[in-house]
Every structure is written in C-alpha cells, then in structure tokens.
Amino acid sequence: MDSVLSFCCALLIAPLFPAVIQKVKAWFGGKQGPPLLINYYTLLKLLQKGSVYSTSTSFVFRLGPIISAATGLMLLLFFPFAGATPLFSFHGDVIILFYLMGLGRFFTILAALDTASPFEGMGAAREAFFSSLAEPTVFTILFLFFKISGSLSFAGFFSSPTPVALTGGYGAAVLLAAAALYIVMLTENSRVPVDDPATHLELTMIHEVMILDHSGPDLALIETGAWCKLLFYTSFLASIIWFPRFDSCLVNAVLFYGVVALIAVSIGVVESITARYKMNLVPKFIMNAFALVFFVIILTMEFAQ
Amino acid sequence: MDTIFVSIFIILAGGTAALFLSRRFILMQRVVIGTTALGCAAGLCYALTRLFGNTAVATATWAWLHIFELSFTVDSVSLFFLIPVFLIPPLVLVYSLDYLTEGKKNLRIAINYFLTTLLVVSMVMVVTAANMITFALAWEIMSIASFFLVIFDYQDKEKRKAGYLYLIFVQGGAMFLFAAFAIIYQHTGSFDFAAVSTMPDNQKLLVFILALIAFGSKAGLFPLHIWMSGSYSSAPGHLPALMSGVMSKMGIYGILRIYLLLDQPSPIFANIVLICGILTGLTGVVYALVRQNIKKLLAYSSMENIGIILIGLGIGMLGAGENNQAMAFFGFAGALLHVFNHSVFKSLLFMGAAAVEQQTGTNSIENLGGLLKKMPITGKTFLVGSTAISGLPPFAGFVSEFLIYYGAFQGVDTHRLSFILAIFAIISLALIGGLAAAVFTKVAGLAFLGAARTDKVEQAQEVGFSMKLVMILLAGACLFIGLVPAPFIRTAFAGIRDITFIAGYDSQAFLATATQLSQTTLLFVCIVLLVALLRQFLYLNKRIRQAGTWGCGFTKPTVRIQYTGASYADEMVGFFSWLTPVTRLYSGITRIFPRRATWHMQSEDVALMNYERVLVRPLYNLVYKLRWIQHGNIQLYIAYIIAAMIVLLVFVL
Numbered sequence A: 001m002d003s004v005l006s007f008c009c010a011l012l013i014a015p016l017f018p019a020v021i022q023k024v025k026a027w028f029g030g031k032q033g034p035p036l037l038i039n040y041y042t043l044l045k046l047l048q049k050g051s052v053y054s055t056s057t058s059f060v061f062r063l064g065p066i067i068s069a070a071t072g073l074m075l076l077l078f079f080p081f082a083g084a085t086p087l088f089s090f091h092g093d094v095i096i097l098f099y100l101m102g103l104g105r106f107f108t109i110l111a112a113l114d115t116a117s118p119f120e121g122m123g124a125a126r127e128a129f130f131s132s133l134a135e136p137t138v139f140t141i142l143f144l145f146f147k148i149s150g151s152l153s154f155a156g157f158f159s160s161p162t163p164v165a166l167t168g169g170y171g172a173a174v175l176l177a178a179a180a181l182y183i184v185m186l187t188e189n190s191r192v193p194v195d196d197p198a199t200h201l202e203l204t205m206i207h208e209v210m211i212l213d214h215s216g217p218d219l220a221l222i223e224t225g226a227w228c229k230l231l232f233y234t235s236f237l238a239s240i241i242w243f244p245r246f247d248s249c250l251v252n253a254v255l256f257y258g259v260v261a262l263i264a265v266s267i268g269v270v271e272s273i274t275a276r277y278k279m280n281l282v283p284k285f286i287m288n289a290f291a292l293v294f295f296v297i298i299l300t301m302e303f304a305q
Numbered sequence B: 001m002d003t004i005f006v007s008i009f010i011i012l013a014g015g016t017a018a019l020f021l022s023r024r025f026i027l028m029q030r031v032v033i034g035t036t037a038l039g040c041a042a043g044l045c046y047a048l049t050r051l052f053g054n055t056a057v058a059t060a061t062w063a064w065l066h067i068f069e070l071s072f073t074v075d076s077v078s079l080f081f082l083i084p085v086f087l088i089p090p091l092v093l094v095y096s097l098d099y100l101t102e103g104k105k106n107l108r109i110a111i112n113y114f115l116t117t118l119l120v121v122s123m124v125m126v127v128t129a130a131n132m133i134t135f136a137l138a139w140e141i142m143s144i145a146s147f148f149l150v151i152f153d154y155q156d157k158e159k160r161k162a163g164y165l166y167l168i169f170v171q172g173g174a175m176f177l178f179a180a181f182a183i184i185y186q187h188t189g190s191f192d193f194a195a196v197s198t199m200p201d202n203q204k205l206l207v208f209i210l211a212l213i214a215f216g217s218k219a220g221l222f223p224l225h226i227w228m229s230g231s232y233s234s235a236p237g238h239l240p241a242l243m244s245g246v247m248s249k250m251g252i253y254g255i256l257r258i259y260l261l262l263d264q265p266s267p268i269f270a271n272i273v274l275i276c277g278i279l280t281g282l283t284g285v286v287y288a289l290v291r292q293n294i295k296k297l298l299a300y301s302s303m304e305n306i307g308i309i310l311i312g313l314g315i316g317m318l319g320a321g322e323n324n325q326a327m328a329f330f331g332f333a334g335a336l337l338h339v340f341n342h343s344v345f346k347s348l349l350f351m352g353a354a355a356v357e358q359q360t361g362t363n364s365i366e367n368l369g370g371l372l373k374k375m376p377i378t379g380k381t382f383l384v385g386s387t388a389i390s391g392l393p394p395f396a397g398f399v400s401e402f403l404i405y406y407g408a409f410q411g412v413d414t415h416r417l418s419f420i421l422a423i424f425a426i427i428s429l430a431l432i433g434g435l436a437a438a439v440f441t442k443v444a445g446l447a448f449l450g451a452a453r454t455d456k457v458e459q460a461q462e463v464g465f466s467m468k469l470v471m472i473l474l475a476g477a478c479l480f481i482g483l484v485p486a487p488f489i490r491t492a493f494a495g496i497r498d499i500t501f502i503a504g505y506d507s508q509a510f511l512a513t514a515t516q517l518s519q520t521t522l523l524f525v526c527i528v529l530l531v532a533l534l535r536q537f538l539y540l541n542k543r544i545r546q547a548g549t550w551g552c553g554f555t556k557p558t559v560r561i562q563y564t565g566a567s568y569a570d571e572m573v574g575f576f577s578w579l580t581p582v583t584r585l586y587s588g589i590t591r592i593f594p595r596r597a598t599w600h601m602q603s604e605d606v607a608l609m610n611y612e613r614v615l616v617r618p619l620y621n622l623v624y625k626l627r628w629i630q631h632g633n634i635q636l637y638i639a640y641i642i643a644a645m646i647v648l649l650v651f652v653l
Helices: A001-014 A015-028 A038-048 A061-080 A093-114 A118-149 A155-161 A171-188 A216-241 A249-273 A281-299 B002-020 B027-054 B076-099 B106-128 B132-150 B159-190 B193-198 B201-219 B227-234 B239-262 B267-291 B292-320 B323-359 B374-389 B396-413 B417-450 B465-483 B486-494 B508-538 B567-573 B606-625 B634-652
Strands: A050-053 B057-063 B068-074 B544-547 B584-585 B599-603
Touching: A001 A061, A001 A216, A001 B374, A015 A038, A015 A216, A015 B159, A038 A216, A038 B227, A050 A216, A061 A093, A061 A216, A061 B239, A061 B508, A093 A118, A093 A155, A093 A216, A093 B068, A093 B076, A093 B374, A093 B396, A093 B417, A093 B508, A118 A155, A118 A281, A118 B002, A118 B027, A118 B132, A118 B292, A118 B417, A118 B544, A118 B567, A155 A216, A171 A216, A171 A249, A171 A281, A216 A249, A216 B508, A249 B068, A281 B567, A281 B606, B002 B027, B002 B106, B027 B076, B027 B486, B057 B417, B068 B076, B068 B106, B076 B239, B076 B323, B076 B465, B076 B486, B106 B132, B106 B239, B106 B584, B132 B239, B132 B584, B159 B193, B159 B227, B193 B292, B201 B239, B201 B267, B201 B486, B227 B239, B239 B292, B239 B323, B267 B292, B267 B417, B267 B567, B292 B323, B292 B396, B292 B417, B323 B396, B323 B465, B374 B396, B374 B417, B396 B417, B396 B486, B396 B508, B465 B508, B486 B508
Parallel strands: A050 B544
Antiparallel strands: B057 B068, B584 B599
C-alpha cells in the first residue's frame, strides 16, 4: 500500500520541481515568475489540443513520446521515494533502468530525425554525444555504490546495512560521487550549463529543439517523461544526501520532498549564476564528472578488505 | 557425433548438386536451400539435445592419408557455437532466394552456393575439431571458401583488392596459428588437443599470444581488423550476414578454445584479452560512427561487438584467475550469449543493408532517407535490429550485455590490477553502449527516417517475399530473446558447463534475477502499450493536421538541408580525433557570387595508416632491393634449386 501511495505521490508531485527551478530563476532576475503550478496548467492545456504532424514523419515520430513517458514511469516504479519500498525492485534493476533511459533517448533522437529538419538533427547529434559521455560516469557511480552497499538496486542502495549516504562510513567518497551525479543530472535533464531550456534560438538548443515539432498530447507525454526523469535524479541525490529515518511515512515524505525541492532550488541558483557553456566545452564539463568519480574509485580500491 | 557427419554430408551434397544444376536456376536454389535447411536442422537438434543432455562430450576419429588422424570431439562450448553455425546459414540462403536472381551469372551463383555450403561445413569442422591437423584443415577450408565468396564480383578492381587484403590477413593469421601449433607439438609431441595442457607453463603465454593474433585476425581484433570493411561490403549482400554473424565468431571460438586447452587460469591471459576487447570495442564503435556506407559501418560495428564479446571473455578469465567463480561464470555466459545474439541481429542488419542496396543502388547514408515509408518491413526490422545491437531493452542485445555487466560488477572484491580492469570493462561497456546508440540512431534515423534525398530512393520498393520473411523472423527473434531471456540464458549456462574453472557454480539464484529481468521488460512493454492506449484516448475527436516540418520560417526548404551522416558524427569525431584523424578539404568561397564549392571529409583508420608506414613501406623497400634475385634467367633459377638442395642435404647429413 505504501509503495502504491509513494508512486502516485511521486507521479503527482513530479511537475512541481521544474516550476521551482523556474521560480528561483525568476527571483534572481527580479521577476515574479510563473506560478508554482504552471506545469499542471501546461499539461491540461496540452491535453486539450490537437496536433500538427510533419508530412515527412512516420510512426516513429509518434512512438517517441510514448517511449519517453513510459521510461519516465518505469523510473518512478523502481525508485524508493522517501525510503518507502518501491513497487518493483530486484538485484540488477539499476542497470536495466539506466538502459531504459537510453532507450527513451534513442527514440527521442529517432523521432527528431524523422522530421527531416536540420535543427532537430543538430540537437539529436548533441544529445547522442553528450549522453554517451555521461554513460561511463553513471556506471562508475553505480559500481562505487555497489561496492559500498553490496546491492545493485535502488532500494538496496539505501536500505542495505551499509547504505549509500553522506553520513555513512564512506561519506567523503559519496560526496565526490554526489558531485559527479549532480553534473550528470544537469546533463541528462538538459539544464544550464549544458543546455538552456529557456533559450530562444534553435541553433543553441539540445533537448528543446528535438521536440520542436511535437505538439498537443504528444508534447504532454514528452514533458511528463522529462519531469519524471528530473524527479528521479533529484530524488537519487536527495536519498544520498540525507536519508530520513522516522517512523511516520508522512513525515519522511514531507522531509524528503523538502530536500528534493532544495536540490531543485540549487539547480535554479546554478542556472541563474552561470551561463551555458560553448558547445565544445560541454564534453570537458561532463568528463569532469567522470574524473571525479574515477578518482573516488581509485581511493576506494583498498577499502573494506 | 554421427548426426553431425550426416548433416555435413547432406549440406555438402546439396552444395555439390548446385554445381550441376546451374542451368536450372530455380531448381538449384530450392535444392541448396532444402538440403542446407535439412542438414542444419539435424545438426541443430543434435547440438541442442546434447547440450541439455547428461553429458556433452562425444568423440569420433578417422584416419586420413594413412598418417594423420582426423578426430572430432564436442563439448558444451563447441555445442553452443554450433547453434549459430547451424541456425543462420539456412536463413541466409532463404534470403538469397529473392536476392540472387536468375541472369547472366548463373554459374557463378551456383559456385557461390557451393562455397557457401563449404563454408558452413568448414565452420562445423572448426568447432568440432579435436586435434591440430583437423583444426588447421578446417580453418584453411573456411578461409579459402570465404575468400572466394568475397571476390564474387571479381571483375571489379576494388572488390578484388578487398579480397586480396582479406586473403593476406587470413593467411597471415594462419601462419601464426601454425607457429602456435608447432610450439605445442614441439613440447608435447602430439597433435592431439588433449595434450596441450601438459606443455610447460612458461611456454603457454607465447602460444596464447600467437593464437590470439591468429584468431584475432579472423575475429577482427584491433589492429587486425582492416580487411573487414572492404570484404563485407564487397561480398554479395546476403553473405556478410554469414561472415560477420557466424564466421567471425570462429575467431572467438579459437581464442576461448586455446585458453581452455592451455588450462592455466593465470590472470595474465585475462588482462591481455580484456585490454584487447576494450581497444577493439572502442575503436570499432568510433570507426563505425564516421562511416557513411551502411555496410562498412556494420562491419566496424561487428568489430565493436567482437570487443564486447572479448570483454565478456576477459571478465570470465579474470574471474577464473582470481578464483571468483561468479565473475567467471557470468563473464563467460555473457560472452557466449552475445555471440549468439550478435549472430542474430547482425545478420538482420546486413540483410537490411543488402535490401536497401538492391532497391536504391547505394549504401551511402548521405544519399538515402525516408526509406521506412517506401520499404516498411525492411525499415521496421532494421529499426528493431538497430535497437537490439545498441544493447537496449526489450531486445536481445541487452540480455547478454546485462550478463557481462553482472559479471564485471562481481569484480568489486578483487584487488589492484584485476579491480582496475573490471572497472575499465564497465566503463568501456557503458561508453561503447552510448556510442553504439549514436551509431545506430545515425544509420536508422538518417537512412530510414526523414525525407528521401534522391529520386532513386523516392522510387524504392519493398523487397521480395523471402527476404522480408527472413528479416521478420530475425527481428522477431531479437524481441523474443529480449522479452523471454530465461531459456537463452539457460542455454548459455549449459554452454559453459564444461569449463573447469566454474564447475559447481550454483546459478539458481541468478535465474531468479533473470525472471525478474524478463518481468521488468514485460512490465515496460505493458506500460508502453498503456501509454499508447492513453495517447489514442487523448487524441479522440482532436483535430490532427499534416504540414511541413518547422523550418524556422524558411519558405523554400529542400531535402538536402537535412542533417547528414557526416554532420551527425562531426562533434563526436572531433572528440575522438586522436583515434580517427580527419582530413577536411574545403574549396572555400572566394567571390561575391560564389560558384561551385566543394567539401570533402575523410576519416582515417589509424591501423590502416600505420600499416602503410610501419609494415608495407619498409617491406616494399626491402623487397625492391632484392629484386636482382629474380632476373628471368632460367639457368640461374635451376642453379638456385640445386644450391638449395645441397644446403638441405648438408642439414640432413
């Protein structure tokens, strides 16, 4: 029961956090910003609309949004939000979930290429490149977490006798890994300084340009997938940073989503005080994350023996 | 064992019959396909029943030329390799039914069929050989048969050249193989494989390295891969499916076999194999990224997959060396399963590429586009193959990569070098996976999606029935293996049960994980279907319109403004420029009203460049200096012969 509630709660609350980021950015700019519920309104608006399809597209263009949304939902099904047992979990689920995210990306790219638009091809190429650079970082982080917790599932990372936590025995190592994960989060969720979701020029976009031709409910599905993904990454970080251990689920959940909101605020701050990098600097930025976590791996080589 | 010989006989009989039936084309095709299918079905049944039977081992021996013994044996590993050897050829031949059509080249096609059956038979013999004589004989037949298959269009100079390059590499490889066998024979005094393990430990490393070079040149190990792209794109379209899907796995079989025969789980073997695997995988995927010819791209992607398989084998050997049974078990099992999976989806992709070439006359991504609408079955199956080969769930490639990851993650308890290598294996698997996704979004997205770039492509039609049928079957297999992996994982587990290092490992716990893996993929498919239903519901009574793609307000777009393969890969190529130097030639714009401008971009293969510099040039110079030996004077030639005989006599006496 808890698991179902936790899943529904996560699904309902997911659209809130991108709005938090937007709000923080607006404050930094001295503006009032959109209401916190903006994404719910957007969702409702999109669901009421029809769609325009490009004449060059095929069924792949319509499949892309479906797969994006489905992978987003899969993430929520497997992640232990606020320490609640997730609906599904098994030893090795981290591998399949990151690969499912890869599948979502694969079809988003294909859908973008299906439009025959040079802009979308450009975005697709960048997405393929940057995410393939982020992949090794992710798997090195997973290896580290496996070494710490002895488990290969999200639930296991945080519920094992030696959980992955900043406050645990491996605090210093986890801190660096968390920093790397933060960079991966910025990359995978198309945030500044890798990608600017608020930019207005197609040539400089990555994710936004890939979905230029999607409209109506299709766009709503893509957005849902993106919100789920952001929630997943922020929750992953939140679980590492601070792990609530109260008896009451409600208190846990409130505190947990509080931390998630703080991370969203921090993304907003990062977006406000940095400009996006030039495209040729982005790979270096992503490789920094890899360098960090690889350094940790070297450090932990002789640990726990 | 007899079943194997019967199936060999049936397959060869069909191939020989083809030579005599070349005038009656349709009959010939049916005879070859019928006999091959029959023989392969018999062999497949035998392999599977034995694999799951009580004991896998069986032997048979024949005398040959009174001195030599041709002896054969099977164990679980060779039985597993027999599965793709027996499974893919009938499919390839059925595909050829509509691909090779009656015309001027009937006799040549008949010879082609004969050589194909010979290739299949030789692969069966390679896998079942029990001594060096048999192995070398089978290996040579395989190499020669495949060489003649490559030069099918021998009038074409480029294709002939590709064939020669291939011949140099296989025969050069065979030379190393003979060297390895000679060393073994020197120490054991026996041709029998069973005696190999008795040779002194200090010589084993040398033998292994020689064998690795020999088998690596067949499998396409970096830097022995340069023949691949040429010969796969030169052979008639259906054959690369066989050569890349099955024949290159003989190299993998050789590496695994020699490792098992040497029977020494020293980590040094594992380190070599793992490093080779990582190098091969990475260079393969980067080179695949920069190719614009689909067949060449697929050839390099084969190299990438050989890298993944070697990483799996390396993990297995590392586990054996470190006494970490779980690691060894999953490493070997993942490698074997990837051998099978790769034979399925790589065959599918090569067939798709051949279908595209048949219909459009080109294989260059830069000239294709929008084929999914013209060739729906080819397009959809190619899409399935692309997703599968990128290792993405819910398709086949993911299952074997999952096993290899699982094995590599078991390396968490190892120390120093093994630990570093295990983590490198994981990192490179992840990087290769990400880049493979880029490669296959490029080929599927730019060739099959978007808009057609030329008129010829605009008029492309769907291919014939037999080709469609085979592609559908293979695509279905990709999906089935992904959704219901348990039986295939079990088969891979059965395939490795005769490996002594992992004897007694209890895999039951993992089978539970495999079930959960399958449930997760099924869950995902259900969610996709649910979301699709939801989408249908959301679009009820909505206004749906068709219009042009958003072109930033540009009113006169052409199909040529689409992103090309070169531009898609450009940023990535820049990042990997140390691996693939790029030359760009740009005419530039000099006038106010520019005329014709040209842009040429070429990415090099570092291996090819350095062969030229390190090997070919010095060799050529040396040989040039020795030209005086060959002067055309026949008396002196006879004098050479006599001199040589005298020198030999001195040795004998």
